[in-house]
Amino acid sequence: MSGEVPLWEVFIRPRNGLSHKHVGSLHAADEVMALNAARDVYTRRGEGTSIWVVPSKAITASDPDQAAENFEPTAGKVYRHPTFYEIPDDVGHM
Amino acid sequence: MYAQGLIGADGKTGESPEFLEAFQKRIDAEEKIEPNDAMPEGYRKTLIRQIGQHAHSEIVGMLPEGNWITRAPSLKRKAALLAKVQDEGGHGLYLYSAAETLGVSREQMTEELHSGKAKYSSIFNYPTLTWADIGIIGWLVDGAAIMNQIPLCRCSYGPYARAMIRVCKEESFHQRQGYEIVMTLAQGTPAQREMVQDALNRWWWPVLMMFGPHDSDSQHSDQNMAWKIKRFSNDALRQKFVDATVPQGEYLGLTFPDPELKWNEEKGGYDFGPIDWDEFWRVVKGGGVMNRDRIRDRKAAWENGAWVREAALAHAEKRRQRAAEAAPIAAE
Numbered sequence: 001m002s003g004e005v006p007l008w009e010v011f012i013r014p015r016n017g018l019s020h021k022h023v024g025s026l027h028a029a030d031e032v033m034a035l036n037a038a039r040d041v042y043t044r045r046g047e048g049t050s051i052w053v054v055p056s057k058a059i060t061a062s063d064p065d066q067a068a069e070n071f072e073p074t075a076g077k078v079y080r081h082p083t084f085y086e087i088p089d090d091v092g093h094m
Numbered sequence: 095m096y097a098q099g100l101i102g103a104d105g106k107t108g109e110s111p112e113f114l115e116a117f118q119k120r121i122d123a124e125e126k127i128e129p130n131d132a133m134p135e136g137y138r139k140t141l142i143r144q145i146g147q148h149a150h151s152e153i154v155g156m157l158p159e160g161n162w163i164t165r166a167p168s169l170k171r172k173a174a175l176l177a178k179v180q181d182e183g184g185h186g187l188y189l190y191s192a193a194e195t196l197g198v199s200r201e202q203m204t205e206e207l208h209s210g211k212a213k214y215s216s217i218f219n220y221p222t223l224t225w226a227d228i229g230i231i232g233w234l235v236d237g238a239a240i241m242n243q244i245p246l247c248r249c250s251y252g253p254y255a256r257a258m259i260r261v262c263k264e265e266s267f268h269q270r271q272g273y274e275i276v277m278t279l280a281q282g283t284p285a286q287r288e289m290v291q292d293a294l295n296r297w298w299w300p301v302l303m304m305f306g307p308h309d310s311d312s313q314h315s316d317q318n319m320a321w322k323i324k325r326f327s328n329d330a331l332r333q334k335f336v337d338a339t340v341p342q343g344e345y346l347g348l349t350f351p352d353p354e355l356k357w358n359e360e361k362g363g364y365d366f367g368p369i370d371w372d373e374f375w376r377v378v379k380g381g382g383v384m385n386r387d388r389i390r391d392r393k394a395a396w397e398n399g400a401w402v403r404e405a406a407l408a409h410a411e412k413r414r415q416r417a418a419e420a421a422p423i424a425a426e
Contacts, residue, residue, distance in 0.1 A: 004201060005403060007194070024257065025191040027200060029406035030413065041184050044177075045264070064130045 007056040008034040012048035020052050109134050126252040129195035145193040150207045150214035152186035154388050158222040174271050181264050188257040195253045208393050217304050219382030226293035232272015234301045240265050241335045245325035280346040295351040303374045305332040337363045
């Protein structure tokens with residue numbers, strides 16, 4: 001048999017009301033075994049109420065070398081924040 | 095469980111001074127380095143080696159304790175030991191995943207463990223002769239590992255630091271369950287007392303060796319400190335461990351096999367005798383009692399499990415094909 005056992009990324013919802021959060025990865029032949037393994041590896045002490053597994057190769061990631069052009073421009077856009085706007089105190093909380 | 099100064103890492107790197115300086119700036123600013131970030135080759139290689147050694151240690155570390163699961167003296171002890179050994183397996187898996195983010199494959203790491211190219215903590219090359227060894231391992235071996243691992247939670251490489259946070263949360267249970275076993279035996283019959291003292295006598299020095307060679311003999315340590323892969327020196331961690339552990343042993347009326355061990359008021363810590371580094375290197379290089387058995391058992395587990403991995407992949411492939419064949423019909 002050729003081929004490596006595929007890699008999966010594991011996401012866990014710690015409790016209802018919170019989103020699933022990436023916790024790590026693991027190898028498994030298919031999605032059923034990936035879920036079983038994720039349960040054993042990442043939830044031995046009540047860490048979650050729900051698990052997602054996603055094939056690692058299905059994830060498209062942004063390039064860290066482009067982090068500056070992707071994310072730095074927002075730092076200059078101060079008008080996107082409420083504190084940019086001067087409202088007299090007399091108006092009250094807004 | 096695991097601790098040991100990294101053995102044989104080569105932090106050599108060939109990037110331009112400007113690149114290295116920019117990288118060092120990020121490290122100095124306590125910025126975490128993440129998988130796809132540009133990093134010096136030496137940094138990558140050192141981490142692959144260290145995380146790999148660490149993962150291997152967790153996996154090989156299952157063997158000495160697994161040896162006692164069927165002979166645990168009560169159902170409570172057996173359940174706890176099973177859970178602990180399962181945790182060690184889990185720790186190995188978190189760490190292998192962290193290493194894989196650096197571009198090394200699981201197969202390659204497994205192959206390097208089996209061929210002897212990759213090291214694991216040499217503490218696991220000592221045999222577990224009695225039930226008391228299980229208590230001593232939890233108390234001392236896991237205790238030493240915690241000392242070493244807590245600073246690793248702040249390691250500059252993000253995936254390693256995150257894995258270590260999970261590991262450290264779980265280690266505390268290991269140490270406490272070990273100490274409780276030791277305490278029960280220490281407060282038991284004369285034969286039980288003797289058994290636990292014997293185990294302490296055998297494990298004490300190897301445990302002190304887990305922190306790795308003295309700072310003066312520790313190669314590459316400076317670079318690893320600068321890169322914040324390592325946060326404290328081997329000797330500093332060893333001293334911290336001795337200071338924390340000796341009172342715990344004395345509380346139980348146990349003695350440590352070191353005539354030079356005594357409190358030094360001036361330094362606010364214990365002085366202790368010289369460590370036999372010849373023994374350390376002999377065991378690292380394969381001369382320990384259990385080196386051959388450990389690798390033989392790991393290889394056997396891997397080879398005997400091959401048909402399961404193959405069957406699982408074949409089953410996954412069959413399901414994929416069936417789904418593909420069924421899809422056009424369903425669409426009609």
